Amino acid sequence: MVPSIFGIVGCAVLVTLGAWQLERLAWKTALLNEIEARIGAEPVALPEVFDVEADRFLPVAVSGRTVGEELVALTSVQGGGPGYRVISAFETDAGRRIMVDEGFVPSDARDVVRPGVAMTVVGNLQWPREVDSFTPEPDLGAGLVFARDVDVMAEALGAEPVLVVAREVSGTDLRATPLPVTSAGIPNNHLGYAVQWFGLAIVWAGMTAFFLWRMRRGRREDMT
Secondary structure: OHHHHHHHHHHHHHHHHHHHHHHHHHHHHHHHHHHHHHHOOOOEOOOOOOOOOOOOOOEEEEEEEEEEEEEEEEEEEOOOEEEEEEEEEEEEOOOOEEEEEEEEEEHHHOOOOOOOOEEEEEEEEEOOOOOOOOOOOOEHHHOEEOOOOHHHHHHHHOOOOOEEEEEEEEOOOOOOEOOOOOOOOOOOOHHHHHHHHHHHHHHHHHHHHHHHHHHHHHHHHHHO
16 A cells, blocks of 8 residues: 555656646746847837846847957857957947947957947847856956956946847948847756656656566465
């Protein structure tokens, strides 16, 4: 009796966890669809005041000019190999100083001089969460960061702590290949987790059935 109850309870717990992951999958899929729709919406003017969570992914259009001050962030792109994101200090026509992620340049273009130039940028506000305990300290003297930490970059460039990741750049020759914001980097592993829990439930049920069969068989043998 006790093994049966133990087996049933164990299966129920594992199936419940699998069903919970399916609910999480539906929630995450809807969230990603919402993010994609927000990313691709019509751009608006740069907000006067920022809310890091509410304004994440907000599409904006800004006109102004870079000022010849920049940082480069180590990165790599599929098919393009290692290189850098160019993070430029940008003065808007309204006189605000923000940062623009102009996009990717290959490793050999790191030290190319990119003077100040007027441009209009359409892109998305972003506060990347790239820094972890394994991230090396930035080498600000060399203008190099290993992850895009908006507060650190803003302090180094004397800018507001806001980053516009370019989707389109007009008004000048393209100086970097834009790497637009997408939802691709947001993990959605709930289906895999659900399969694991349901798989464990099947294994648990099988092991329980085998154990009960062995017990019954042992009793029969003892009776003969």
